[in-house]
Amino acid sequence: MLEVQSVRKSYDDRVVVNDVTFEVAAGEIFALLGPNGAGKTTLIRMITDIVRPDSGRITFSGRALREGDRPRVSYLPEERGLYKKLSVLDALTYFGELKGLPTAQARRESVALLEEFELAAWARKQVQALSKGMQQKVQLCSALIGHPELLILDEPFSGLDPINVQLFEDVLRRRRAEGTTVLLSTHQMNKVEQQCDRALLINRGHMVLYGRVRDLRQQYAEHAFELHADGTPRPVPGVRSLETAGEHWIATLERDAHPSTVLQAWLAQGLAVRGFVPRVPPLEEIFVHVVRSGLGLDRGRSGPPTVDESLVEGGVR
Amino acid sequence: MNLSLPKALTIARHEYLVTVRRPAFLLTLLLTPAIFLLSGVFSTRMQMDDARTQFTRARVVALVDSSGLFAEGPASFEYRLPGSAAAVPGGSPSTPAVLPVVMRPYADQAVALDSLEAGHVRQVLVVAEDFLATGRTRLYEHDTRVFTSSSDDRPLRHWLTRELLRGQADSARIERTLTLGRSMDLYTQTRDGAWAIKDDARELTGFLLPFAVSFLLAMAILMGSQYLLQGVSEEKESRILESMLCSVTPDELMLGKLLGLGGVGLTLVGAWAAAGLWSSAGVLAMANVTLPASLLLIALAYFVVGYLLYGAVMLTLGALAPNLREATQISSYLILFNVSPFWVATSFMNAPNGPLAVGLSLFPPTAATSMLMRLGTATVSGATIPAWEIALSLTLLTLSALLAVLAGARLFRLGMLLHGKTPNLPTILRLLKTR
Numbered sequence: 104m105l106e107v108q109s110v111r112k113s114y115d116d117r118v119v120v121n122d123v124t125f126e127v128a129a130g131e132i133f134a135l136l137g138p139n140g141a142g143k144t145t146l147i148r149m150i151t152d153i154v155r156p157d158s159g160r161i162t163f164s165g166r167a168l169r170e171g172d173r174p175r176v177s178y179l180p181e182e183r184g185l186y187k188k189l190s191v192l193d194a195l196t197y198f199g200e201l202k203g204l205p206t207a208q209a210r211r212e213s214v215a216l217l218e219e220f221e222l223a224a225w226a227r228k229q230v231q232a233l234s235k236g237m238q239q240k241v242q243l244c245s246a247l248i249g250h251p252e253l254l255i256l257d258e259p260f261s262g263l264d265p266i267n268v269q270l271f272e273d274v275l276r277r278r279r280a281e282g283t284t285v286l287l288s289t290h291q292m293n294k295v296e297q298q299c300d301r302a303l304l305i306n307r308g309h310m311v312l313y314g315r316v317r318d319l320r321q322q323y324a325e326h327a328f329e330l331h332a333d334g335t336p337r338p339v340p341g342v343r344s345l346e347t348a349g350e351h352w353i354a355t356l357e358r359d360a361h362p363s364t365v366l367q368a369w370l371a372q373g374l375a376v377r378g379f380v381p382r383v384p385p386l387e388e389i390f391v392h393v394v395r396s397g398l399g400l401d402r403g404r405s406g407p408p409t410v411d412e413s414l415v416e417g418g419v420r
Numbered sequence: 421m422n423l424s425l426p427k428a429l430t431i432a433r434h435e436y437l438v439t440v441r442r443p444a445f446l447l448t449l450l451l452t453p454a455i456f457l458l459s460g461v462f463s464t465r466m467q468m469d470d471a472r473t474q475f476t477r478a479r480v481v482a483l484v485d486s487s488g489l490f491a492e493g494p495a496s497f498e499y500r501l502p503g504s505a506a507a508v509p510g511g512s513p514s515t516p517a518v519l520p521v522v523m524r525p526y527a528d529q530a531v532a533l534d535s536l537e538a539g540h541v542r543q544v545l546v547v548a549e550d551f552l553a554t555g556r557t558r559l560y561e562h563d564t565r566v567f568t569s570s571s572d573d574r575p576l577r578h579w580l581t582r583e584l585l586r587g588q589a590d591s592a593r594i595e596r597t598l599t600l601g602r603s604m605d606l607y608t609q610t611r612d613g614a615w616a617i618k619d620d621a622r623e624l625t626g627f628l629l630p631f632a633v634s635f636l637l638a639m640a641i642l643m644g645s646q647y648l649l650q651g652v653s654e655e656k657e658s659r660i661l662e663s664m665l666c667s668v669t670p671d672e673l674m675l676g677k678l679l680g681l682g683g684v685g686l687t688l689v690g691a692w693a694a695a696g697l698w699s700s701a702g703v704l705a706m707a708n709v710t711l712p713a714s715l716l717l718i719a720l721a722y723f724v725v726g727y728l729l730y731g732a733v734m735l736t737l738g739a740l741a742p743n744l745r746e747a748t749q750i751s752s753y754l755i756l757f758n759v760s761p762f763w764v765a766t767s768f769m770n771a772p773n774g775p776l777a778v779g780l781s782l783f784p785p786t787a788a789t790s791m792l793m794r795l796g797t798a799t800v801s802g803a804t805i806p807a808w809e810i811a812l813s814l815t816l817l818t819l820s821a822l823l824a825v826l827a828g829a830r831l832f833r834l835g836m837l838l839h840g841k842t843p844n845l846p847t848i849l850r851l852l853k854t855r
Binding site: 115151152153154173174176177178179180182183184185186187188189197198200201202203242245246255 | 427430431434438442655658659660662663664665666667668669833834850
């Protein structure tokens with residue numbers, strides 16, 4: 104669906120995006136991650152043709168973005184606004200018209216979206232009369248109008264209460280089922296874990312992680328296990344460290360230790376074990392680790408990144 | 421440029437409709453001419469009432485005649501105003517065109533001035549002892565006028581003349597002396613070489629009309645470009661533009677706004693012009709004044725390219741400045757160019773082909789208003805504006821407008837994404853080079 108190949112962008116002598124290559128497959132939800140100032144917005148602006156790359160290539164279904172392709176892509180920026188003095192319906196209809204829809208169809212789709220987002224009762228109200236959360240939902244509607252094939256969302260959940268977050272997630276799931284591809288930029292790592300198939304992490308313009316979310320987490324798993332037990336476990340052979348983590352324990356095993364041997368040793372001690380499961384680190388932990396340690400920046404150029412080379416070269420593309 | 425005309429027209433329609441539906445637009449549309457009209461009607465009415473009162477109320481004049489030449493003069497007389505009854509401001513045929521004057525002799529100037537102070541007389545006329553040799557007289561009155569010393573002394577000059585000549589000439593000669601010059605017809609050569617009576621009223625109207633067209637042109641450019649500045653600044657401040665740029669190109673956005681908000685400016689000024697023409701149709705018909713079609717066509721051409729130049733500059737400014745307040749501050753300096761020809765309007769009247777008028781009509785930022793003012797004054801003075809100057813002026817203005825649009829399109833795209841402070845000149849130059 105979307106292919107970004109060796110894209111580079113610099114302002115003055117500062118490289119903002121450095122040789123970034125990735126691909127978003129049709130129908131997937133793809134996460135674009137990175138700390139503030141990593142170059143995510145510049146990358147998105149290049150994808151949406153708001154700014155042009157210095158070098159590299161961005162293609163949609165194998166060809167560069169053309170004038171006629173614009174309605175296929177929709178972008179909800181992090182810093183976003185609406186025409187405050189227009190009615191909600193008029194504002195949405197206008198966005199639909201800009202997507203190339205005839206006025207009547209844009210109006211019909213606007214009404215349908217407002218119903219989907221439980222805003223139909225506010226259709227005739229001025230945007231400025233709505234609460235911040237409601238305005239946020241109208242902005243999401245403005246990105247969804249025209250049934251774009253590629254939906255680029257930058258921090259779409261900010262400002263939404265948990266109920267509306269769930270509502271929006273349901274809408275995203277429905278759109279995905281209909282074939283919409285989503286490029287999601289967010290700092291809410293739990294949402295990435297729940298919603299996204301694959302992710303790209305960039306840091307200081309460089310690709311540092313790229314691949315399936317599940318694989319990335321697995322890759323950073325440290326031969327550690329979560330131990331749920333009644334009572335306090337004592338050290339047994341093969342366990343390098345044992346730390347308490349709230350109501351359970353995290354046991355990091357020696358590289359050559361087998362989990363079943365360790366478990367049997369605890370059972371032999373008479374420990375009432377309720378659970379013993381491999382521990383996969385949350386994405387947030389990986390994010391902090393990778394960014395703080397500057398992983399992937401050591402080669403002086405961007406990707407394919409050090410930590411995920413096999414995934415890039417493997418069958419992910 | 422990368423644009424689709426239907427999308428640009430969609431934006432133009434949206435900008436136009438949203439703006440003209442705003443209460444602020446309707447207020448501007450109706451209130452501006454209403455204020456001009458009401459203030460004009462009130463001030464004229466007040467002046468006319470005042471003048472009528474002054475002309476019809478009997479005037480008592482204290483006469484201090486040190487020369488003794490006017491001792492035999494009548495104690496009162498009626499001053500017949502020149503021309504018909506209509507010479508009285510606001511007068512109708514039924515209005516008496518006669519001013520009763522009472523001459524009250526005083527032996528002493530100090531007493532006469534006391535009398536003026538007390539309000540018993542309206543004026544004190546002092547005739548010097550050596551009047552016959554020097555012609556010196558002094559007139560005292562309470563002055564309420566500003567920047568003028570033009571008291572209406574015509575009745576007194578008539579009385580002095582008449583009394584001086586009393587017994588020296590027959591009454592017919594005296595009357596002719598008094599009205600000498602009034603019946604002198606001034607013939608001047610018209611543009612086509614014929615000799616015709618100079619018609620001041622027609623010339624005044626003939627000048628005012630193109631001047632008004634020039635003023636309306638400046639207003640149309642001003643209003644349209646101000647709407648552009650406001651619209652873009654607001655959109656930038658409320659961060660709408662980035663969402664839109666995914667659906668439309670900056671070029672489409674720019675063209676749509678130029679068309680839509682230019683249309684708003686034109687609607688506004690068009691409505692004012694139509695109302696003005698409708699209300700003054702009678703006067704124009706009486707003065708036999710018509711606007712040449714060529715002038716209207718030239719005005720239209722200047723509006724299109726002049727608006728394009730200022731509109732592109734204002735759009736760019738709106739995109740570059742971080743907020744409306746800063747954008748407005750900078751734009752006020754630019755607007756000065758557009759209206760500056762009005763400051764030197766007298767130079768245009770005196771010398772429509774002088775170096776200042778020619779220079780300003782060729783300099784693109786002042787070309788539109790300057791050239792129309794020149795054309796207007798030339799119509800009256802009989803001067804001819806060379807066609808090549810109009811062509812050169814329009815060409816330079818068009819080239820400048822195209823340059824502004826092309827540079828504006830590039831800066832507009834990047835400027836909309838800038839937030840913070842207004843970029844300085846080196847930054848703007850760098851942006852121009854950015855892809």
